[in-house]
Amino acid sequence: MFLKRPHIALLFVSILLLSACSSKFMKLQKKGTTDEKYKAANEYYKKGDYYKAGTLFEEIVPLLKGDSLAEIAQFYNAYSQYQQRQYSMSAYLFKSFYATYANSPKAEEAFYMYANSMYKDAPNFNLDQSSTITAIDALQTFINSFPDSKYAENCVADLKDLRHRLEQKAYEKAKLYYKTSGVTIANFKAAVVAIDNFQKDFPDSEYIEELSFLKVQSQYDLASVSFENKQKERFTDALKFQEEFVDKFPKSKYLKQAEKIYEGSTKGLEKAVKYEQEVKELKAKEAARVAKEKEEASKKEEKPGDSKP
Structure with a gap:
């Protein structure tokens, strides 16, 4: 029967061999x-x-x-x-090897493999990046410790990749705050802060122009929905951000939108200044009224009574 169906015979032999190998391995373990x-x-x-x-x-x-x-x-x-591909475990074991055998001829390779394992274990940019930061630290430490290593070039490439993941993560985070900023004033503030942090951390990013404009837009929107007593400061910041944006990106595709924001912020600031002046005048009038009432009350208390001597 097996001769008529050679593939079945081959499968049967393979099963026997695997079973025998497995049995041998288990016996060796015990x-x-x-x-x-x-x-x-x-x-x-x-x-x-x-x-x-x-x-x-x-x-x-x-x-x-x-x-x-x-x-x-x-x-x-x-x-x-x-x-x-048990990278978390291999990272631990390679690091442990380096700590135990720091003078070994394989110490440098072990340190690199620890850093490389951490790199392999780092998640995609859309997930939590805590382990990415740890991997960056490991790779940078290796480069600092072994600058002439044959593995240094690989570490530099891996560092570039991991930093790009952090950049993408920060970009998506800032964009998310912007997209949800219509929900609350806190979200407008969060968008501005997130973009400001991105500008500091990744000044040469390919996303910097887009986010710089969104910072202007977010600040303008924040000022527009703020209470009147907050608008002067916030429209002033919107104008400042707009001027910084135009100076840095004079040929930006967002230039027309930025100009409209400038016009809106200027008008908003004028209204805010006018409101502030009106509030000051009202406070001054109220203060004068209160002072006058106190003066009149004081005069009444000082007026002599009709009582007999």
Whole structure:
């Protein structure tokens, strides 16, 4: 029957071989000596079976403390995790190797692989970037420690990529504040602050022109919906941001919109100044009225009564 269906025969043989290999590996785990496990782990590693290699290396590393084989076992255990894309674990193991064997010929490579594992573990820009910042620190520390390393160029490229992720994250965050700024005054403020921070952190970004304009727009919108006693300051800031934008981007595609904002901010500021003046006049009149009433009350108290001597 198997001769008529060779693919079934081949599948059957493969299953038998896998079963035999699995049985051999389990037997090695249970009854194998440390030397046997070390030798098998190296063979599995060379064959690219990083799961079995890593499993055995992990078992024997604690047993090899003080042994000359401990260093290489720990090093390849870290690589086994890396090859399985267990980057968080490989980062931990490579860092631990460097801390334990700082004078090892493999110390530099271990430090680089720690930084590289952190880079591989960093998320896309739209997710939390805490680990990205840690990866940037690791890569920069490696470059500072080994400036002439053959890995330095790779670290520079990885740093550029990670910083671009932070840039995109900051850009999307600022845009989100702007898009939702119509909800509350707090959102208008948050948009201005987020864009201001972006300008400081990424002055050469490809997004800087767009966000600089959105900062002008956000500040103008904030001033427009503010209470009258806040408008003078906020329209003044809108005009300042608009002038800074035009000076930096005199040929911007947002120039016409910026000019309209300038006109609107100027009118808004004039109204705000007028309102402020009216409030001052009203306060002055009220103060004068109160003072007059006090004066009249004081005169009445000083007037002599009709009582007999």
